[in-house]
Amino acid sequence: MKGKQPGTPDIYGLMAEFRTPHEVVEAAHKVRAAGYSAIDGFSPYPIEELSEALGTHRSALPKIVLGGGVFGLLAGWGLEYWASVIEYPFNIGGRPFNSWPAFIVPAYETTILFAAFGAVLGMLALNGLPEPYHPVFNVPSFALATRDKFFICIEAKDPKFDRVETRRFLETLSGEVHEVDH
Amino acid sequence: MSSAPIRQDTHQTEHDRLIAPGHDFGTVTDTISQIVLQRRTPLGWVLGFCISFAVLQLLLLAIVMLLFKGIGVWGVRIPVGWGFDIINFVWWIGIGHAGTLISAILLLLRQEWRTSINRFAEAMTLFAVSCAAFYPIFHTGRPWLAIYWLFPYPNTMGLWPNFRSPLIWDVFAVSTYATCSALFWFVGLIPDLATLRDRAKSKPWKIVYGILAMGWRGSARHWHNYETAYLLLAGLATPLVVSVHTVVSFDFATGIVPGWHATIFPPYFVAGAIYAGFAMVLTLAIPLRKFYKLEDFITLKHLENMAKVMLATGLIVGYGYMMEAFMGWYSGNKYERFMVWNRMTGPYWWAYWSLILCNVVSPNLLWIKNLRTSVPFLFGISFVVSIGMWLERFVIIVTSLHRDFLPSSWGMYAGTRWDWAAFIGTLGLFFTLLFLFVRFLPAISIFEMRTILPGAAGVEESK
Numbered sequence: 001m002k003g004k005q006p007g008t009p010d011i012y013g014l015m016a017e018f019r020t021p022h023e024v025v026e027a028a029h030k031v032r033a034a035g036y037s038a039i040d041g042f043s044p045y046p047i048e049e050l051s052e053a054l055g056t057h058r059s060a061l062p063k064i065v066l067g068g069g070v071f072g073l074l075a076g077w078g079l080e081y082w083a084s085v086i087e088y089p090f091n092i093g094g095r096p097f098n099s100w101p102a103f104i105v106p107a108y109e110t111t112i113l114f115a116a117f118g119a120v121l122g123m124l125a126l127n128g129l130p131e132p133y134h135p136v137f138n139v140p141s142f143a144l145a146t147r148d149k150f151f152i153c154i155e156a157k158d159p160k161f162d163r164v165e166t167r168r169f170l171e172t173l174s175g176e177v178h179e180v181d182h
Numbered sequence: 183m184s185s186a187p188i189r190q191d192t193h194q195t196e197h198d199r200l201i202a203p204g205h206d207f208g209t210v211t212d213t214i215s216q217i218v219l220q221r222r223t224p225l226g227w228v229l230g231f232c233i234s235f236a237v238l239q240l241l242l243l244a245i246v247m248l249l250f251k252g253i254g255v256w257g258v259r260i261p262v263g264w265g266f267d268i269i270n271f272v273w274w275i276g277i278g279h280a281g282t283l284i285s286a287i288l289l290l291l292r293q294e295w296r297t298s299i300n301r302f303a304e305a306m307t308l309f310a311v312s313c314a315a316f317y318p319i320f321h322t323g324r325p326w327l328a329i330y331w332l333f334p335y336p337n338t339m340g341l342w343p344n345f346r347s348p349l350i351w352d353v354f355a356v357s358t359y360a361t362c363s364a365l366f367w368f369v370g371l372i373p374d375l376a377t378l379r380d381r382a383k384s385k386p387w388k389i390v391y392g393i394l395a396m397g398w399r400g401s402a403r404h405w406h407n408y409e410t411a412y413l414l415l416a417g418l419a420t421p422l423v424v425s426v427h428t429v430v431s432f433d434f435a436t437g438i439v440p441g442w443h444a445t446i447f448p449p450y451f452v453a454g455a456i457y458a459g460f461a462m463v464l465t466l467a468i469p470l471r472k473f474y475k476l477e478d479f480i481t482l483k484h485l486e487n488m489a490k491v492m493l494a495t496g497l498i499v500g501y502g503y504m505m506e507a508f509m510g511w512y513s514g515n516k517y518e519r520f521m522v523w524n525r526m527t528g529p530y531w532w533a534y535w536s537l538i539l540c541n542v543v544s545p546n547l548l549w550i551k552n553l554r555t556s557v558p559f560l561f562g563i564s565f566v567v568s569i570g571m572w573l574e575r576f577v578i579i580v581t582s583l584h585r586d587f588l589p590s591s592w593g594m595y596a597g598t599r600w601d602w603a604a605f606i607g608t609l610g611l612f613f614t615l616l617f618l619f620v621r622f623l624p625a626i627s628i629f630e631m632r633t634i635l636p637g638a639a640g641v642e643e644s645k
Contacts, residue, residue, distance in 0.1 A: 021638060028402075041402035044207055044377075045632040051406040059410040065418075076354075079334060083342035092344055105351040105429060109358040116362045116418050120369055123411035127404040130396035137399070143380040145400045146373070148207035 012135035012182050013038075013155040014166055015142070016174035021047055024150035027173040028053035031152060034169060038158035042136070042151040050150075061122050068118025069111050076110030077103055138181045153180060200295050200634060202478035207638075210479075210631045214624050215374075215381050217474050226473060227621060234613035241607025244600050245320060253323045255600040261586045262579075262595035267321040269575040270605050272430055273458070274314035274612075275356065276451075276571060278363070279423055280459020281307030285366060286419035289412075294634050295487050298479045301627040302470065302619070303463050304367040309615040310462070311360045313608040318352070320604075348432040355429035359422050366415050372398050372408075373629040427455040434578065440521040441582030444509060450502030454571060457495035457541075460488050461567035466616065468561045470625060479626055482555050489554045492567065496545035499574075503542065517587060525581045529594065533577050540570025 018024040021043065028041055028050055041050045084090070085097040095102075124130070136142055136153060145151055152173075154166055170177045205213075247255055258265040281303040288296035322328035330337040331344075332353050343350045375395035382388045398404070431451035434442035464485065471480040510522030525534045544566050553559045580595050597605075619625065632638055 042400045043402065043405065044211070044400060045373075045629045045638065046405040046409050047402070047638075048409075050402045054402050056403050056406045059407050061407055061410045062414065065414050080345045083334060084345060088340060088342050092346060095346060099346050102346040105348075105432075106345055106354040108425070109351075109354040112418050112422060113358045113361060116365050116415060119411045119414045119418065120365045123369070123407050124396070126407045127401075129398065129404075132397060134397060134399060142399075146377040146380045146398075147211045 010182065011156055011163070012138075012180040013153050013158075013161070014163075014170055015136065015139055015151050015153040015178045015180050016170040017141060017176040017178065018150040018152070018174055021050075021150060023174070024152060025049045025053055027152055030173060031154065031170075035160050036154050036158050036166075038155035038161070040153050040155075042142070042145040042153070044146055044148060044150075059126065061119065061126060064122035064126075065115050065118045068122070069115035072114025073107055073111040075114065076107035079110075080106060135180050135182050139178045141176070141178070198483055199481055200298070200483055201631070202481065205478065205635060207632050207635065210635065211377060211381070211628055213476075213478070214626050214628045214631070215378055217620065218378060218622060218624055219382055219387070221383075223621065224473075227617065231614065231617040231621075234610050234617055237606060237610025238614045239607075239610070240603050241316070241611055244604040244607050247600055248320060248323070248604070253321065255598060257596055257598040257601055259593065259595070261591050261593050262583045264579055264583065265595055266597045266601040266605060267317040268433075269572070269579055270608065271314050271317035272451075272575045273572050274310045274317075274608065275430055276427060276455035276458045277462045277568075278307035278310040278314070278359075278459065279427060279452070279455035280463050281305070281310075282359075282363060282366075282419050282423045283456055283459065284463070285370070286416040287423060289416045290420060295484055297630045297634050298476075298481075298626050299463060299467060299484055299488075300630070301367075301370065302466060302616075302625045303459075304363065304370065305616065305619045305623075305625075306459075306462060306466060307363050308360070308367060309612050309619075311356065311363065312615065313612050315356070315360070316604070316608055316611075318356075348429065348436050351429045352433055355426050359426045362415070362419055362422055366419055369408075369412060369415060370627055370630075371623065372396065373400065374624045374627060376400065377628055378624065423456075424452050427451045439582050440510075440515070440517040441506075441525070441578065444506060446502055446505050446509070450499060450505075453495045453498035453502065454574060457492060457499055458568060458571035460492045460495070461564040461571070464488055464492075464560055464564035465568065468557060468564075470620065474620075474625075476626065479631065482557075485557065485560055486555050489548050489560055489563075492563075493545050493548040493554075496541060496548075496567070500542040503538065520585070521582060524585050525577060528581065528585070530577065530581045530584070533573050534581070537570050537573035537577055540566050541574060544570075 016027065018027060024041060024043065025047065028039075031039055032053060032055060037055075039054055041047075041054050043050055080103040081098060084099070084103075089097045136151075139151075141149065142151065152170075154161060154170065156163075160166075167177055167179075201210075256265060256267065258267070281300075284296050284303045285300045285307075289300075318332075319325045329335075330339065330341060332350070334343050343353075372395060375391050376398035379388055379391040379395045382391055428448040428451065431447035435444060435447040437443060467480055467485070467488075471477050507522050507526075510518045513519070525531075544563060547559075547563070548554050584595055585592050
């Protein structure tokens with residue numbers, strides 16, 4: 001723990017701990033209403049209301065998945081066309097080189113394959129994972145965020161952040177407020 | 183969780199609830215993660231793993247024998263050029279379908295009861311596909327020489343696969359299926375791996391689970407993208423549920439062999455796959471819940487719902503058999519008629535009628551509620567159905583091929599001891615992987631179980 005003097009902004013932020021999903025969602029609304037913007041909530045399972053209360057924007061993921069799918073379709077069909085028509089045209093049972101109805105199945109599969117990769121890699125990229133280090137883990141009780149506790153963190157970079165004032169404000173919402181070291 | 187309203191409407195009777203009363207976020211987390219994190223490995227696990235691992239050695243022996251002598255050690259001869267290899271391939275692939283149906287389609291249909299069975303059903307899918315993959319790879323005899331006609335890559339001969347062939351469609355369908363199932367499974371595991379990371383006592387396991395969890399911290403913004411990804415993956419896996427076995431059925435249906443050349447094949451294969459898959463899920467779920475005392479999470483309601491899915495798909499499969507026989511007669515084609523007659527009364531009559539008994543007659547017992555909710559009965563019938571579905575593939579493949587168009591090309595087929603060694607060996611592989619899975623990864627999705635707790639639903643109701 002470095003820089004313990006009050007008022008010095010060399011902490012990552014302040015974190016409030018909650019026991020139920022109701023409390024955390026309610027608190028999230030209040031934190032937003034108080035004008036804080038560099039905030040995040042943590043919960044052991046997805047709570048839509050919490051994301052909404054914190055002002056999460058629409059995910060860009062569907063577009064990434066669509067892109068992956070379109071790429072997969074073109075790549076799959078392109079491969080079939082190139083291999084069967086351009087690279088090695090070969091008469092098999094008198095069928096046309098570009099046997100597009102027969103080419104549907106592999107192209108369909110590559111569409112799904114690349115869209116699925118888009119969904120997984122896109123989700124990880126948008127979330128900035130893998131992330132080997134993050135300050136929130138410095139709060140000892142944060143290990144319970146993956147069990148049964150709920151948290152809201154106001155980051156020090158928030159323009160409204162004040163080590164003392166923000167702490168006082170968070171203490172009106174929750175009995176337990178922790179400082180988050182860098 | 184005292185402030186949360188209990189959802190009395192859906193969780194009333196013992197037969198009707200998805201999770202036993204008295205659980206909260208903490209107990210759900212601890213009960214499931216305890217199975218993985220306990221120091222002492224249960225004796226039963228060690229015993230089961232050792233047996234499975236020993237049986238797995240049979241597969242290695244069968245592979246060595248095959249590579250050493252060639253596929254002559256198998257029973258395939260003209261006219262029956264496809265035997266145990268494709269029978270077992272279709273059987274294993276079919277089993278996998280229940281996992282995908284549970285994880286994808288039931289998620290989109292908002293069937294909450296999928297939540298405690300989806301994780302190990304998905305694991306079952308992955309392991310079943312691994313077992314299935316053995317057959318197409320090794321039926322080529324010398325797999326390292328056969329890859330160029332399966333996968334498109336620039337090879338020294340400058341040749342490319344024939345993309346018009348259903349066998350190539352199969353390569354694409356099955357490999358996409360395996361990859362997407364693995365992705366779906368892993369994405370579902372990320373939050374639970376984070377739970378294990380935070381709850382593991384020993385440093386090495388903290389590091390292992392920590393690396394796998396990739397720094398997941400349950401951030402609301404992350405959950406938002408995560409939920410979107412999970413839903414989209416479910417949407418992408420849904421067409422795979424119906425397309426993979428459809429493509430597998432094309433391997434047969436596009437051929438002109440009587441008994442294979444039928445338009446009913448795709449839907450009837452898909453129904454059969456789900457039927458066999460649910461039987462396998464029951465085979466696994468019943469000992470799992472008993473051994474690890476998970477009756478609170480895998481309740482009678484789950485077992486009964488699975489029995490209902492089995493009954494429904496079993497009836498579809500029965501309809502498929504009926505239509506096959508009807509079309510054989512109605513086609514007016516003498517080869518088709520002979521094929522049906524030969525199936526029922528020819529040298530393999532026992533296989534056909536055993537299959538009817540296992541797949542069409544016995545599932546009708548599930549109409550009776552007392553049987554449908556009897557755990558020993560369900561365990562028994564899941565075996566009957568698994569055997570029946572194996573026989574179905576045997577009948578489709580062997581009885582269609584063994585009587586060729588010309589009586590001079592008639593023959594008989596039986597699996598050799600190496601066929602059986604390979605089949606039993608893949609069962610060893612399957613159960614070895616499953617034992618490892620339940621020991622090192624949470625067999626029930628912890629974070630999804632939290633979402634169906636009464637306290638979790640309270641958020642929506644309080645707003």
